[in-house]
Amino acid sequence: MLDWYGEHQRDLPWRRTCDPYAVWVSEIMLQQTRVDQVRPYYDRFMDRFPTVEHLGKASLEDVLKAWEGMGYYARARNLHRAARRVVDEHGGQIPDDPARISDLPGIGPYTAAAISSIAFGRDCPVVDGNVVRVLSRLFHLTDTPASSAARKRIDGLAGRLLARGRAGNFNQAMMELGAKICTPRKPRCGECPVNPFCEARKTLPDPAVLPRKKPRPQRPHHRVVAGIVRRNDEVLIVRRPTDGLLGGLWEFPGGIVGKGVDGETFLAEEMKNTLGIGIRVDRSVATLRHAFTHFEMTLQGYNCSHLQGVVRHRDGNECRWVRFEDLGRFAFPRAYRRLIEAAAKVREVREPAGST
DNA sequence: CTCCGGAGAC
DNA sequence: GTCTCCGGAG
Numbered sequence: 001m002l003d004w005y006g007e008h009q010r011d012l013p014w015r016r017t018c019d020p021y022a023v024w025v026s027e028i029m030l031q032q033t034r035v036d037q038v039r040p041y042y043d044r045f046m047d048r049f050p051t052v053e054h055l056g057k058a059s060l061e062d063v064l065k066a067w068e069g070m071g072y073y074a075r076a077r078n079l080h081r082a083a084r085r086v087v088d089e090h091g092g093q094i095p096d097d098p099a100r101i102s103d104l105p106g107i108g109p110y111t112a113a114a115i116s117s118i119a120f121g122r123d124c125p126v127v128d129g130n131v132v133r134v135l136s137r138l139f140h141l142t143d144t145p146a147s148s149a150a151r152k153r154i155d156g157l158a159g160r161l162l163a164r165g166r167a168g169n170f171n172q173a174m175m176e177l178g179a180k181i182c183t184p185r186k187p188r189c190g191e192c193p194v195n196p197f198c199e200a201r202k203t204l205p206d207p208a209v210l211p212r213k214k215p216r217p218q219r220p221h222h223r224v225v226a227g228i229v230r231r232n233d234e235v236l237i238v239r240r241p242t243d244g245l246l247g248g249l250w251e252f253p254g255g256i257v258g259k260g261v262d263g264e265t266f267l268a269e270e271m272k273n274t275l276g277i278g279i280r281v282d283r284s285v286a287t288l289r290h291a292f293t294h295f296e297m298t299l300q301g302y303n304c305s306h307l308q309g310v311v312r313h314r315d316g317n318e319c320r321w322v323r324f325e326d327l328g329r330f331a332f333p334r335a336y337r338r339l340i341e342a343a344a345k346v347r348e349v350r351e352p353a354g355s356t
Numbered sequence: 357c358t359c360c361g362g363a364g365a366c
Numbered sequence: 367g368t369c370t371c372c373g374g375a376g
Contacts, residue, residue, distance in 0.1 A: 031367045073366080074365095074369075075368085105369090108368045109367085109368090146362095148360090148361060245365080245366065
């Protein structure tokens with residue numbers, strides 16, 4: 001595995017250093033996100049926040065802006081909180097101890113083991129989704145890794161296989177193998193360095209049936225409407241509560257429309273109730289779909305006009321009137337960013353640049 | 357009352 | 367992947 005890794009590892013920015021902070025940032029970004037998507041974000045992030053101190057001193061607003069588009073924004077909030085703690089409690093040094101690293105928000109067993117082995121050379125086995133898949137096939141494990149017993153068995157195997165003294169490279173080799181060779185659907189068994197030892201390959205017509213997945217429940221579908229409310233040359237944006245879904249991000253006011261309810265009527269009603277303003281719904285800007293982990297939504301955006309009333313959010317959420325051109329400075333969820341793009345096109349048609 | 361394990365949220 | 371919540375366990 002080590003030889004294979006030495007020869008086939010991808011040249012990734014975070015592999016060019018063993019700076020614990022760099023490893024940490026990359027591992028957090030890599031949680032639930034593909035390497036290809038992470039790469040550009042990682043470079044920008046490290047450019048903007050080169051050290052734990054930089055990150056700790058930054059505002060959550062700035063961190064979220066740098067994270068915009070990657071999803072799972074709790075990762076950014078936790079990373080930011082953790083950086084502050086590293087600065088305050090550990091003098092800016094990331095602790096060289098798996099248990100202490102785990103204490104930091106956003107760092108669980110996987111990330112603690114990854115940082116410990118890669119940045120500090122500790123003999124900690126790393127088990128992420130890739131490793132689970134590799135080991136399930138290598139040892140022909142037929143129980144779903146969703147069960148705690150099966151999972152413990154996998155953790156045990158990972159520990160026994162670990163190349164002592166070279167844990168960092170070994171762990172990365174396992175994950176790399178899962179990412180490039182032992183892939184979920186069509187594994188390239190012919191190119192696998194450990195294929196002589198693979199029980200699944202020996203036993204099964206198709207090793208890809210492992211690991212056994214547990215059936216997923218159907219995702220509910222929500223219809224969401226949002227209003228881009230104009231007042232002179234500004235539009236209204238509202239900030240979501242720090243905790244919960246898309247916490248701390250900005251969006252256009254609106255909400256989930258119940259079944260059988262008229263979207264435009266609901267939108268006007270919602271603005272009245274939540275913000276205390278009267279608006280007129282002018283026209284639909286775009287309808288787009290977005291998938292979250294546990295539900296899907298259809299987002300319909302409308303251009304609206306402010307009629308009357310001073311904005312005052314019922315729940316105290318921060319609200320701002322900003323120039324359309326300045327929306328880029330705020331962190332929006334992906335779906336809303338796309339809505340902004342659509343709205344910008346509509347504007348171009350109606351008010352070509354330089355027309356005023 | 358603290359400690360898992362499972363489930364669902366993010 | 368991690369966190370949070372919750373019921374059952376000790």
